[in-house]
Amino acid sequence: MEYWQLILYAISATMLFSVLAMGFGFILRSTKFFNIVYGGAFLIGGYMMFLFYRILSFNFFIAFILSILISGLYFLFSYKFIFSPLLKQKASNFVLLIASFGLLTATSAIIGMFFGNQTTLIARHLSDIYTVNIFGTVLNIIQIFAIVISPILICIFAFVYFKTRFGRAIRAIEDDKEMAELVGVPSDKIFLAIFFIGGTLAGLGGIAEGFDVGIMPSSALFYMLPVIVATVVGGIKSFWGAILGTFILVLAQKLTIIFLGGSWEQAVPFVILIIMLLFRPEGILKK
């Protein structure tokens, strides 16, 4: 029975991270660099929800829609005002990475100034997040939400990515941006759309974590690092790679806690990353 509980917990963690990693993968494949500002969108989503739902007492759904809109816009603006000009100047990946770190640090600091650096819980009362008993195991409603919604989201995105014109345009840009532009793909518009959608996904993650366990400004990097590792391990070039990578990573982390103890949990992503980079840097899934 204890094992079912552990398995259920691992599944819910995987679901959340895989949606985050999927969104991150889109950005990575199209702009070809690790955009850490994704973590900033995660924070903005969570903190805006805190602001609207808990401080201003808005209705839950209104607060939710507003928050993911704002996190999407935040990420979109980061593209429009920072990354787009840099990309046009053909800035190196290194410069883009540093710029993204800079923006994330600034975002975290500003959030810290307004909301404080302690853990922030979005729920109005922690007892609001009630638990459900499933055949002797328990899950709280956030986890159930993650387990139910994530596969749906992934399927929707997979459908759009593989079966629609929009998805084909994205794939074209990922393969070769210049060629795509030559055949008439409006790459700037597509980028704006990808960034907005990616921002909403990250914001959704921030809101979920904010309800479940609480977030703080340093959470951005705390959640980004496993997301990045999962994406690299699963395969940078593949849509399903991020999801596979998340699965492997979360499994490894939970097994480590069980067999080696909790203090090793944070080391696991890095150990896996190093092993992958040594033996198969392109990741498990090629395309």
Next chain:
Amino acid sequence: MNKTWKVIVWIVIVVLVVWGAVALLNKNSIDSSETIKIGFLGPLTGDLATPGINAQAAVSIAVDEINKTGGVLGKKLEVVYEDDLCTGATGANAISKLINTDKVVAVLGGLCSGATLGEAPIAEAAQTVQIAYCSTAPAVSQAGDYIFRNVPSDFFQAKYVAQYLTEKGKNNVALLTVKNDWGDGLNKAFVDAFTGTIVVNDSFDPNTKDFKTQLTQIKAKNPDAIYFIGYADVTIPALKQAYDLGIKTQFFGADGWDDTKIWDELGNIGDGAMYTIVGTNSSDAFKTAMKAKLGKDDLIYCSNYAYDGLKILANAINKAGSTDKVAVKDAMYETNYTNGVGSKEVKFDNNGDPISATYTVKIVKNGKAEDLK
């Protein structure tokens, strides 16, 4: 850049340099004679902000009282407050600033053991007396000749808890500890002191918020009590997750749980939890003053010790008769402080630790912590 711009830039530079020099000169001549400065270090932001700000309020009450009765060495006492974020790295910078820029005579701080252990080497090297008002890690005893504290070492808290648990028949205990200086020290002392069985001894990173896996394993082992050593940021999710899992086992915590934020956030979820704190001797006058200062009824035990700490420093400076650092240190070792709001009596042993230690147990009822009768 044309000629006019260059001239403007040069004028700005000259003005800044002259202004800076004048300010520096003025600063040096004004502050050495008018006030006695003591530095205060505490977590004014971050995980331990609630106890930190609480302690700051207590110190400001003590300063007012001291100044009303003639100040220190006949001069006004001024406290310079700095934020150490409960970490050694920030604390080291903050204490350097206090010692070198503000030229404080002594330092009251830190609150967190990790912060104090980062600050102490700098105070020791500068031969400046530092008294920590809430740092309980055993390692602080060896932090230096100039380093004192008026709270006892966790060596004693661990013994107290171990004895208490055994008395109450809790012989199988699961141990979950945060990985920082305070947690490590208390964990080790408890393992040494406890005579029962420790069924699980696991730890976690201070940034962790997911204890589900570890709690599931602990639940399966069915211990008599779970001793959870952590501050607010980790305790809130951990207790919520334990509640979700339906864990009915008695939760026991350490002095880090004396933080109203934890019980306010958890509401009834935290009810029944117990924790130890260093005993206090609050007077009604102190409680009233704190309530007035904070605007609400919220007294965290570190504040009692911060208040006492400042008065102990003031007394030592008065006893030394000057701000000479060695004299102040020697006076500290001769401290015989009575009727404090922290402990009834404070005397230091040759490690700078207080010679006596009392502890009490608090229990959480209806989202508020109260003394266990």
